[in-house]
Amino acid sequence: MMKTNPFKPTAGAEPPVLVGRDTILKDFEIGIEEGVGAPGRLMRITGPRGSGKTVLLTELGDIARQHDWHVVDVTATDHLPELICRRLEKTDEIDYSVELDFMVVKAKAQKDSSQKLEDVYEVMGHAVRKLTKEGKGLLVTIDEVQDASVEDIREIAVAVQHLIRERLNIAFVFAGLTAGVMSLLGEDGPTFLRRAYPEELDTIPVDEVATAFHATFEKSGVHIDEDALAEAAEATAGYAYLIQLVGYYVWRSAQVRTGASIRSISMEDVRSGVVTARREFERTVLETAIARLPRTAMEYLLVMAENRLASSTGEIAERMGVSASSLTATRKMLVSRQLIEPTARGYVDFSIPFLREYLIEHRQALLARYGVEG
Template sequence: MRKVNPFKPTAGAEPPVLAGRDAVLDDFEIGLEEGVGAPGRLMRITGPRGSGKTVLLTELGDIARQRGWRVVDVTAAEHLPQLICRRLEKTDSVDYSVELDLMVVKAKAQKEEPHRTEDIYEALERVAGKLTEKGKGLLVTIDEIQDASVEDVREIAVAIQHLIRERRNIAFVFAGLTAGVMNLLGEDGPTFLRRAYPKELDTIPVGEVEAALRATFEKNGVRIDEGALATAADSTAGYAYLIQLVGYNIWRAAQVRGGGEFDAISAEDVEKGVAVARREFERTVLETAIAHLPKTAMEYLVAMSEDVLASSTGEIASRLGVPASSLSTARKLLVSRQVIEPTARGYVGFSIPFMREYLIENREALLARYGVEG
């Protein structure tokens, strides 16, 4: 019987084993247990693209549902408060009530009129209030929150803050790109959300990656020796999306080799799978990250690629033959898109693994787009 590939490299798809995020899950679960005001009930999750933010939001929602909580998941868009209100109406459109009359139990499902005139506070209070009375609660998650307006986020934050003060069982978790979230919560942003429990999704230790890969293979009846496992884990650089991409393509290589039937992963499977995963990662993540950059920003990245470790902003300017001040706009753009990140005062590094290698290998083609010789 053909084995189904257990790895899920599709954006946002929940992997079979969630590696390296136990602390976040534990803090959230403890927050639900400890009640109103617990830090784990108000959380911000940040990290670069492909670090597993959306997957983590899904997992937190599953934890809440297992406890009988209602969950509303949205991705930031225009008119975000109204979007949350519509989702609440959809999930709360039927009210099941029980009447006791002369020892006769009558159950009825009463269809409520849509609450089209409610603001975000009223909508959240209506649902969270009912759930709190039943010993349950409401979790609201917002993904890609950096794409929301400050005004919309402030309106939601004020509503959440009031509900916590009124001791409603409500939890709020929002996720987004680090630089974008910090800009959103800057001087003009909602002060209340700056106090949200911060969770930055760093790279996952190689040991935890090995454990996750091994668990996934073995759970599905497939063996892998320690050498091949170590090679596979190292190739991911601890990057959440790459873990799934590498695992998927190693499994696929074994399928092809065995004609659909196999019970072990060979070193050759790992080699082929990693090579395919790397090409796919370049196409879906690296190329996307630098698409449509202005010429100065691309030249900035190419100049950075000459350094093995962090790059001095002054040295980058020297290589390009321009004043450092003339590159501030390009640097800010690259930081905001989370292609690079400050590592110390006057130094920057790449935020995404293998970006340096990709720039070196494709230098001529990348610069040729702007009519520049590599």
């Protein structure tokens, strides 16, 4: 009988082990259990692409459901408050006897923003009051929140804030790219959400990755020796998405080698799986991250790639033959897209693992996109 691959590298799919995220999950569950006002009920999750934000939102939703809460998950888009209202409208658990025509709401919203605020609060409030009375609650999660408008987020924040003040069971968790979220919560952003409990998804220690790999393989009845385990863990660079990719393709390599019934993972399986995982990571993460960059931004990254460690912004400008001040906007844009990050005053480094190696390997093809010879 063929054993099922326990690793799930599909975006948003729930992996068998949420490595290094136990504290966040516990913070949230404590918030649900402690009641209104607990910090874990208002949370912002930030991190680079592939750091596991969407997976974490899924797991938080599962925890809420285990406590008999209702969950509304949305991804930032236009008319976000209306989308949340529509999701609540479709909830079987909540009787919407309240008179509210959503088409009318939309029409009113276009004419009168104050009416829109009132309607979002009314719809969410109707749901939360009913759930609270039954000893339940409502969790609303927003993914890719950096893509939402400040106005939409402010409307939702006002509604959530008022419902918390009414001592109702509501939790609100939003996730997105670090720079984008901080920009959204800047001077014009809702002050209330700046107080959300911050959870930054950093890279995961390699020894924790190794422990998780070992536990996952052993649970499936598959042995892996220490050297192969160490090499597989090291290949992930502690990056959440890579953990799933490496695990998935190492398992698949062993499956190809041994057939349906896998009993052990060899070093050959690890090395073959890592090569495939790295190639898939380049396709799904790295190529997407640098797509549609302006030429100056691409040249900036290629100059950075020549350095083994962090790069001086002054040296980058010198190599590009321009003034450092002329590259300020380019640097800020690359930071906001979380391709690079400041490491010290006047120094930057790559935010995504293996981006340096990818740029070096594909330099000629990347420059050819802009009609430049490598």
